[in-house]
Amino acid sequence: MLIKRKSIEKEESSRPAASAPAAKPARKPKYAPVTLSEFDGVRYLHFGTEWVQGAMRIRKPNWLELEYAQQMMAWMLWLEQPRRIAQLGLGTAALTKFCYTTFPDAQVTAIELNPSVITICETMFKLPPNDARLQVLEMDALDFVNDKANVDTLDALQVDLYDATARGPVLDTPEFYQACNACLSDDGVMTINLFGDHPSYARNLKAIRFAFAQVICLPQVHDGNVVAIAFKRARPVDMEALTARAAQIVAETKLPAKSWVKGIAAK
Numbered sequence: 001m002l003i004k005r006k007s008i009e010k011e012e013s014s015r016p017a018a019s020a021p022a023a024k025p026a027r028k029p030k031y032a033p034v035t036l037s038e039f040d041g042v043r044y045l046h047f048g049t050e051w052v053q054g055a056m057r058i059r060k061p062n063w064l065e066l067e068y069a070q071q072m073m074a075w076m077l078w079l080e081q082p083r084r085i086a087q088l089g090l091g092t093a094a095l096t097k098f099c100y101t102t103f104p105d106a107q108v109t110a111i112e113l114n115p116s117v118i119t120i121c122e123t124m125f126k127l128p129p130n131d132a133r134l135q136v137l138e139m140d141a142l143d144f145v146n147d148k149a150n151v152d153t154l155d156a157l158q159v160d161l162y163d164a165t166a167r168g169p170v171l172d173t174p175e176f177y178q179a180c181n182a183c184l185s186d187d188g189v190m191t192i193n194l195f196g197d198h199p200s201y202a203r204n205l206k207a208i209r210f211a212f213a214q215v216i217c218l219p220q221v222h223d224g225n226v227v228a229i230a231f232k233r234a235r236p237v238d239m240e241a242l243t244a245r246a247a248q249i250v251a252e253t254k255l256p257a258k259s260w261v262k263g264i265a266a267k
Contacts, residue, residue, distance in 0.1 A: 034116045036124060043124065045092045045117075053162065054092030054125075061126035062097045064255070068193060069094050071218050071227040074260045075156045075189035076253075077245050078235075082106050082155035086183070088141040088171075089160040090117050093127040099156075100134050102253060106155075110136045111144045142171055145179035154183045159192040168200025169193075177211035181232055190230040197224035204228075219263040239265055 032047035038058075042065060045053040055065045064070045072095055075082075083106055085099045090112035100108045112118050115138050121127035130136060137144070141161060144150060157180055161170040169192070180190055192208065194201050197220075205228065209215050212230040216237075220226050242264065246257035 031114045031116060034114070034120050036120070043092075045120065045125070051162075054094055056092050056094060056125050062101050064094055064098050066094070067221045067256075068225040068227060069098075070255050071221065071225075071260065072158050072160065072191045072193060073098070073255060074218060074227065074229055074257075075158075075191055076249055076255075077242050077257065077260060078189055078231075079155055079187070080245075084154050085109070085156045085158070086111065086144075086150075086154050087158045087160070088144065089162070090121055090136065091160060092125045093121040093136075094125075095158050095160070096134075096136070097127065100128065104133075106133070108134050111139055111141045112136065113138070113140050142176060142179070145176065145183050150183045152183070152185055155185050155188050157184060157188065157190040159190060162193075168195060168198055169204060172200060172204045172207060174207040174210045177207050177230075181211045181230075184232045186233060188232045192228050192230065194226045194228055195224050196220045196226035201226065216264055216267060218260060219266065237264065 032049070035046045035048050037044045037046065041059060042055050042057050044055050047053055052066075054069075057063055057065045064073065082103060085103065085106050085108050087095050087099070087108075087110040090096065090110050093110065096108060096110040099106065118127075118136055118138060121136075122129075127136065128134060141159075159169070159171075159180065162168075184190065190212070192204075194204050194217075205215070205217070208228060208230050212232065214231040214234040216229045218227045218229070239261070242261045243258075246261045249255055249257035
């Protein structure tokens with residue numbers, strides 16, 4: 001996730017952030033601290049900075065609260081009944097929970113390197129326990145996409161890999177995106193959260209276009225989030241079919257799928 005609280009809240013708190021106690025050089029923490037905030041009924045996850053890593057409306061824990069997260073589901077315009085869905089970067093488990101509840105016949109896998117993020121999602125963001133359909137794995141996303149066992153297995157892949165510094169996706173090489181492509185089935189689709197107002201955007205988009213047959217970017221939201229949709233195989237953009245499918249998505253899930261189609265048409 002890559003937005004600032006100031007783009008969500010109407011008023012920023014004027015209180016300075018608490019200073020972490022000085023650590024000895026040899027005992028630096030491996031991960032940034034996982035911190036929480038709440039505003040207007042929404043709970044936010046941070047990595048010790050003002051950058052928001054995800055959000056959950058407390059009264060609607062399975063809803064996708066943030067617009068960029070809703071756009072990450074744009075693969076639904078082409079895939080109605082995915083069999084296996086994977087999420088790289090757990091965040092607040094928003095996408096994981098939404099996929100798990102929306103597609104009861106699908107296998108849902110989430111990959112997260114930081115064990116503290118998994119724990120906070122279980123305790124504060126209503127992440128259900130692993131079961132026959134849900135797997136939340138503590139591992140490196142690069143190891144997951146390079147695992148030969150995952151080749152040709154995913155119908156939908158969602159990539160949202162940011163750290164506390166918000167300098168662009170943690171994994172951004174052509175080789176990484178080629179490995180993502182290899183994990184997809186023939187009709188597979190990847191969505192990825194990029195930061196449009198950052199030098200990393202052009203580099204990532206070039207690498208994605210190198211690895212995938214077709215790439216479509218949705219309009220920018222929040223403080224610069226741009227969701228790219230990447231296809232394993234190129235396909236015609238049938239606006240009539242997409243419009244009909246968007247209406248179906250709105251009726252079934254209340255996601256703003258019609259705005260996705262408008263964004264695609266505007267490109």
